[in-house]
Amino acid sequence: MTPPPVFAVREVEFGYGGAFRLTGASFEVAEGEILGLVGPNSSGKTTLLRLLSKVHVPDRGEIRFRGTPIGAVGRLALARDVAVVPQEEQLAFSVSVEELVLMGRFPRGAGRLFEGPEDLARAREAMALAGVLDLGNHPVDALAGGERQRALIARALAQEPRVLLLDEPTSHLDLLHQRHLVGLLRRLNRERGMTVVFVSHDLNLAGELADRLLLLSDGRLVRLAPPREVLDEAVLEEAYGCPVWVERLASGRPVVLGVRL
């Protein structure tokens, strides 16, 4: 018997304030898959991540997590398995990078008031992986955007998740750090079998990293297919509503050059 998919989304509808953000989306995320969510602004990408992390409850339809309706999965249990890297976070009070990363240990010992040496060791490992080990004592609100993003990635890794959801993880990263992050995600995927779902505006980076791309437009699922099929002029033009210029390299890999002006 094959294990159930990590996420099975069936006919999900969700909206706030009357306006529907997501209508009738159905798809599955397989164990060990890297799935990229792409699409124009406010097409429902972040909303989809919030539904997958149980921040929002669908108005209609169903989301199953490893076969169980997500509503029946406890928040702590879910946080032990699924970690989220938010695009940005407004801290109410100043904390250090190490304190922030240690918060990722909450689902692994919520009954305890204090973290133990094991928690500290895991947090340090995660910080080393994300490249923020030397920033441990720095206040998070004094960090540059890219460093803060890496601190958030470290916190997610400290949860020791099997599934990673990332919302525009490269938006503040320069080319070198983008490369680091893509390398890290690939390694986690290959060595630990980690399932990765990420949102990105960078279609080329998304196509490079993902096994499949899920293209959303105006709350509807337009296409779910390997990058070669999604990064296509006709498909993208329909979703983004403007002419898009895509070239194919000799290898057949598509490269999105931008809008046709």
Added chain:
Amino acid sequence: MISRRRVGAATVVVAGGLAVAGLLGLATGPAPIGAGDVAAALVGRARSDLAATVVLELRLPRVLLAALAGGGLAVAGAAFQALTRNPLADPAVLGVAGGAALGAVLGHLWGLEGSLAATVGLSAAAFAGALIAATTVYLIATSGGWLPVQTLLLAGVITGLFFSAVITLVVSLVDFAQLGGILHWLMGSLGIVGYRPVAVIAVGTAAGSAMVYAQARALNLLALGEESALQLGVEAERVKRVVFVAASLLTGVIVAQTGPIGFVGLIVPHGVRLAVGADNRLLLPVAAGAGATFLVLADTLARLVVQPAELPVGVVTAFCGAPFFVYLMRTRLRRRTP
């Protein structure tokens, strides 16, 4: 990393400061009693009956009340600040102290005074008032199961103003002779008789503080924002509700005995946060000790400046608190802008 040991060490330091403030409070008053005599009286070896009576029966309950009220208000303030993710929140700003005061005023008018049962009843009335105010604020601010923070503060201010208007209404309608000590109490006072109110407030503040402290780690995560807290496994709404009730309990039992005393819940957690950081596991116990020390010193000053009369302690906390608050804001702003 915050460890149990670091929390213990900080607590010991703060408790030392509190002990010194307590001795000062016990030694101060119309009848001068030296620190040595105070210490002797405390261990039951007073050199005179008068010293024993003054220290143990008049001043000690008052100093204990000040310490418990100051500590409890600081914990309630820190709790509300963590809950609303806003350093400007405290029981007064959120209208919870106003609700507690209305409950206590009605309790006084029903004659809840004197016996232990009446003292507990008065605290219960104030707690009920605090809870009604907190729930009102919560319901006004909640939309679609969420609790947006800005709306919460606004709702708190409005609720507080409404409750103080109701108190003014009640006070103006009631016969002046019936008002008795209410007017004095409404100014905020620690002048009590005997240990009964101290015992009631001790139980209430211990319970409320323990409830808040048990959620300290979850409250830290709430500072990241609701969405991140949920994604890290915090049952945000449940944590908020527990802390709301606990902070209302603290506010209620304290206001019932002392009347509204401002600024302690606002400036103490704020100042302590600047000193030890925002981790509630360290912040809460240190704020409790600092709040206790602050109110004991403020009350000592209130008894000292216009002898043989005394000032309402709320005047002293406001006179010390407001400038201190401005100073904190300015130094913090200066550090933020290089």
